[in-house]
Amino acid sequence: MKTIIVGAGFTGVLLARKLVKDGHKVVLVDSDPERVREIGGQLDCAVMCSEGNSLEALENAGIASADALVTVTPSDEINMITCTLADAVHPKLLKIARVRNYSYFMDTVSAARKYADVVSGERRTPFGIDWIVNPEVEAAAAIGRAIAYGAVGEVIELGSGYGIASLPIGRHSPLNGKSLSQLQAVDGWHHLVAYVETQDGPVLPSGSSVLVKGNKIGVLTRLSEIQALAKLCDAPGGTSERMAVVGAGRVGSLVVMGRKPDMRNPDLDKTLGFGWKAGGKDEIVVIDEDLDRCRAMVRQFAGIRVVCGNATDDNIIREERLDRFDLVVAVSENPERNLVTAAHLKGKGATKTIALTSGSSISGLAEKMDVDISIPIRDTVVDNIIGHLRGSAVKSVHTLCRGRLELVECVAEKGSEADGRTLGELGIAGRATVLFVRHPDGKSAIPNGDTAICAGDKVVLIKPAGNTDALGLFGAE
């Protein structure tokens, strides 16, 4: 698969790196010669110095033979125009634009939803852009999911009420010291371990893998049982009855919106599945240093408290009793500051903390600082784009364990190798673990070697990053 990426910023390069690792052909286009030189030495892909919003440059980059165009320059307008331009000549090309401006994003998303029938023809989307990715909305959705399950760890929803929760094993957990094959004997355990993250890195486990204190396990479980599971792991989840949101920017406002059922935006509901448990009665405090943003916040939401000040200021902590909060979500524009704020309030006594960070590279730092969950905004965006890129068979991709494992939801295509065969016959073991199979009729199953795959089945599997063999079996590139 050949992908042209316009914009070699952090996101562009991160995306290119992951795609190259997966064996894709990538052409990076950027207008800054210095940047192009720098990247050219780092990545195994073509890097061109040119303005992205020129058809000629795109032709030179080989758009005629490309499968997808991703625009991630700092300018929303260039991102959108480049896609629109490409659409005029290559309507079949998959086009993904990152749009940071919330109004542009919402307008386009709403228009796509509202005029789905009017904008007819062959899947004609507004501006000719197939997917619009807004980093803040993606980040807010990830935070919302984490909150909904008690901020115990990252939770990935798989549909049908199932999900994968990442939980640390605590000292007093009955799981501590047991091998996976012994887990069935533990009272209350009826889940499936998808991966184990040890100090040496993540492994796809076998029956003999032993869990020890400090390991993190990814568990396939019912979403409703996550809180109970967290107790079993001795990593009790927090509630969000008293939640402080530090940062009244877009992400903060979206996070609050997710907690306020009456403030939902139907456009976002549809595109993002803001389907988390709504905490309508929760006490929510939003803190920001900017008075204008505070005012905007208080006007947007009824029934929340908005405080103008610095969340790490002792006066504010005392006045608002932030030390007694169940959950602190730090989502200001400054990722480093989010970490510090979250760590500081955790130290003061807040039960659970979530920080919005720039990339997964500092997730380790977050862990050291005792921040419960860090949401890397760039990785969230890149995951989302890759999900859209991986052909129609791939529904979504999530990065786990700091980018070393990937959780992929895909649909088995007709005529693919897997169609009509059992998992045992496919010999998939070792390359990936299939966690979950859902038939088109809605029946779902946690599979074993005898489970047969038919075309149309939705398959959720976990695999090491960079290994795409397993996906090929199901027809995805």
Place this chain on the structure above:
Amino acid sequence: MKDPVAIAISWMLTLAGGCLVAPAVVALACGEYRGIPLFLIPAAVCWLYVWRCRRVGRRAGGRLADRNAFLFVGKTWVVIMALGAIPLFLYGFSSTDKGLVDNITDAVFESVSGFTATGATVFADVESFPKCINFWRCMMHWLGGMGIIALALAVLPKVGINTSALMKAEASGSDRGRLTVKIGDTAKVLIGIYFAMTVAELMLLRFAGLGWFDSVCHALSNTATGGFSTRNESIRAFGNPAVEWICTVFMLAGAVNYACYFMLLTGRFRKFLQNSELRAFALIVAVATGVCTFVQWGREPLADALRHCAFEVAAVISTTGFMGSDYTEWAPAAQMVIFVLCVIGGCSGSTSGGVKVVRWTVLWKQLRNDVAKLIHPHGVYTIRLDGEAGRESIVPSVSAFVFVYFMLVLLTATAAAFSGMEIKAALTSSMSMVGNIGPAFGEFGGASLGPAGCYGTVAPYVKWVFSGAMLAGRLEIYTLLILVGDITSRKAEE
């Protein structure tokens, strides 16, 4: 003459002139031939005035400046009230032995009380009046009420005066739901609603057993939340529970913001239910009725207590002032509730008077924010009205209004006290005048000022002060202040 304000006013005057013909027709129909000239003379004066206004409007290039328009509104009120007083004066002059000054004073008081929809009367025995005079008294209410609605909802926002901050209901939000866009059309729709309510009440009253004449008069008086009646004993004289319930409902309906009816007409039920003022109003009415009924329960059977209390609560909060039972004879606790309702008043954008529920709502919300600010000094707060945030900007003007309102009450009461009126009577009657309610508490000169009494015994100069207070209350004080300011600034310019 293309200016909408001028058009509205000249319409109002033409209408007033036309309306003066109506009681003449009543007089003709009832065989009260002596009553006919009482109305035709002022009608002629009125049309002359309109004719002159139209000429002024033409001279001004077809458009009156906003500032002048304001002055014009004020002048028109004064002129119309003078017009309304003429038939009463002529009748008093020809049929009673009162002195000329007393006659003028009473006629003006009655006319101001009529057009401001106050409903305070100086006549102890209205049953002795010819039907045409009683009809005209109720008609003044109705015309005044119509003028108020048009003024408050259609004209004032247009000339940039929106002291009551009510127009948001129709001025904001999506235009898709708006019934009409042009101001003239808005006024027409509002008056249509007003007319429909009058007819509906008229038919219901007739159906409940009242005669045609009484039905018409009370429907006119009630729709405007006025309070004049054809009977000395007001609604109580009929002794008809159905009539009392009908009046209760229509008094409350008259106290609701007409913009709410607008919303209902355009199918915006959600917005209607979201209306903060309406919700507060409903709550106040329910609580007040409940408390009064509970207090009065021992004194009369529950059903009677409920009917009487609901009626008086509606009569006072809507500032109508009809009497279903004399609240001055109630238990003190129930009387106190009625007194509190006097202070509250009806909804903005209606014909009711008083401080208006929306202003109390705003002040209450501000108080709540201030208290919250004590606990959370860095908190940021807003005031939501009708589900819309960011309305804290109106707090200063609302506070100023409430201040000026009570200053005016105190000044009026002081003036009344100089005539020897005791504090209770002076304060409550001033409150009643400024709030355009009608009845008060206490007595003066041996006559009650309550719903069963009248203001006939009050000193003549106090009647003039009260007339001024009624007008000031009706024009929402600010309007009057701007009017005065306009005149003085003009003098300074000259």
